[in-house]
Amino acid sequence: MVVKNRKIKFVKLVGAGNDFVLIDNKVCQITSTDKLKDLARKMCNRKLGAGADGLLVRERSRVADLKMRIFNADGSEAQMCGNGARCFAYYFSEVQKTGKNYLFTLETMAGIVKARVNADNVRINITQPKDLKLDIPLKVSGRAIKVNFINTGVPHTVIFVEALDQIDVFGLGREIRHHRFFAPAGTNVNFVEVVSRDSIKIRTYERGVEDETLACGTGSVASALVAACNPAIDINKINVHTAGGDVLKVNFIKNGHQFEDVWLEGKARLVYRGEYYV
Secondary structure, eight states: OOOOOOEEEEEEEEETTEEEEEEEHHHHOOOOHHHHHHHHHHHHOTTTSSOOSEEEEEEOOSSSSEEEEEEETTSOEESOOHHHHHHHHHHHHHHTTOOSSEEEEEEETTEEEEEEEETTEEEEEOOOOEEEEEEEEEEETTEEEEEEEEESSSEEEEEEOSSGGGSOHHHHHHHHHTOGGGTTTOOEEEEEEEEETTEEEEEEEETTTTEEESOOHHHHHHHHHHHHTSTTOOOSEEEEEOTTSOEEEEEEEEETTEEEEEEEEEEOEEEEEEEEEO
16 A cells, blocks of 8 residues: 655744744644644654754734744643744744834744844744742752742743853753752753853753753743843843854843843744655
């Protein structure tokens, strides 16, 4: 018996080193979440698929201009992805030929976010950060450390370190990601080195990808906001130097340890178009 493969059109996008495959489910019409999870695992596989940190899915929205769902490489569905949202906004701005400085809204599981596209520069206004906790004592690899936590659409732990390049991001990140303190959902883990009053360097272990990634949008926001909790930092913009080499900009309004009107800004680009055979 001959089995006929189904072709699914997709595009590959990159934002600050985070890479994504995107499908338009208004065209594909995959109605089962389980099938989308399975598709994410297959398409994101770097040996047997297109290879990506996540799958972006466009669906119909009744409350915003566009609706985005994000599935991690392991098939789990995430509430939000900062660089994914920027790539998503960039692509549909290009498709719709909106021109420069176009503002529209995206429906996500974390809430509605605003996106402003100006050529290949994309800014997103993320949902209200919450659950900030500073100086949490944890025992990791047999020693006591202090970490910080904030939810910027998804949960993030932020740890300030020196000599960032020498940190075992995979080993320590995996241990903290699965630490019982963050059970059952787990956490993303960001290791941060302060470069100057307005700049930080970051390396991130991403939940769902289960490895270090070249960048993380919500992690960059989380790290910038936790850094801004330092009373010595009285500015409203922090530059985040990612492992992929790009610099993401995080703008915010700070009132003590409360943050409002938080924007993530950086470049996005289309890498290629293709067809995936299911």
